[in-house]
Amino acid sequence: MSRRPADVRLDELLRTAVDVIVERGLANTRTGDVARAAGVSQALVFYHFSTKDALLAQAFAYAAERDLAGLDQVASSAVPPAEKVRQIIDLYAPAGRSKAWALWIDGWSEALRNESLEAVSRRLYLRWKEALAEAIAAGVADGSFTCADPVKAAWRITSLIDGLAVQLTVHPSLLDRSTALDWIAESVTTELGPPL
Known part of the structure; x- marks a missing residue:
């Protein structure tokens, strides 16, 4: 395999790292795997990322930022706030065995042992909850919802979605997406009042 020039763009290296991580998993991805897949030297990977943990955390953030866009x-x-809540939940809800959810599940697991990844995953994860809580609060303010604590409601709704996403991703034969979406809708109605 011919080596590519050292001026490989960081964006391209991160995209390649995400592909390798999705295929191998965070725990099994080595800097050499990323270098090989990108057609660059391992030294170039270390030029951009001081450690393997830094590479994994930045690649995870890169992938998550695409979803967060x-x-x-x-x-x-x-x-309107009610539509905004519906759209946020549609974006967050599992779509079956998705690569994005597989990466998040893997990221949470690795975050137990990788401080860089824990910090990145926490920051990105909280953005979903904060956006949902803000939309719920706006709906309470305009009379669309009845909810005593939008922050707690956002945590409960996203926690249910997280758990269902794990099951749909890891154990797809246990639960179908349609049932999971029904349960999410029921939870939203319980938390916020009228159906979306």
Whole structure:
């Protein structure tokens, strides 16, 4: 395999790292695997990332930021709060065996042992909860919802979604997506009042 020039873009290296991580898992990804897949030297990987942990954390953040771009677009839109809540939940809800959810599940597991990854995953994870809580609070303010504590409601809703996403991703034969979405809708109605 011919080596590519050392001026490989960081963005391209991160994309390659994400592909390798999805295939091998965070725990089994080595810097050499990423270098080989990118067609660069391992020294170049270490030029961009001081440690393997830094590489994994930045690759995880890179992948998560792609998902969060959709969240940011919804959160900053001018749609009514009830529609905003529905759109945020649609973005967050599992879509079956998705690579994004597999990466998040793997990231949570590795965050137990990797401080860099824990910090990145916590920061990115909280963005979902904060955006949902803000949309719920706006809905309470305009009378769309009845909810005593939008922050707690956002935590309960996203925690249910997290658990269902784990089951759909890891054990897809136990639960179908349609049932999971029904349960999520029931939870939202319980938390916020009228159906979305």
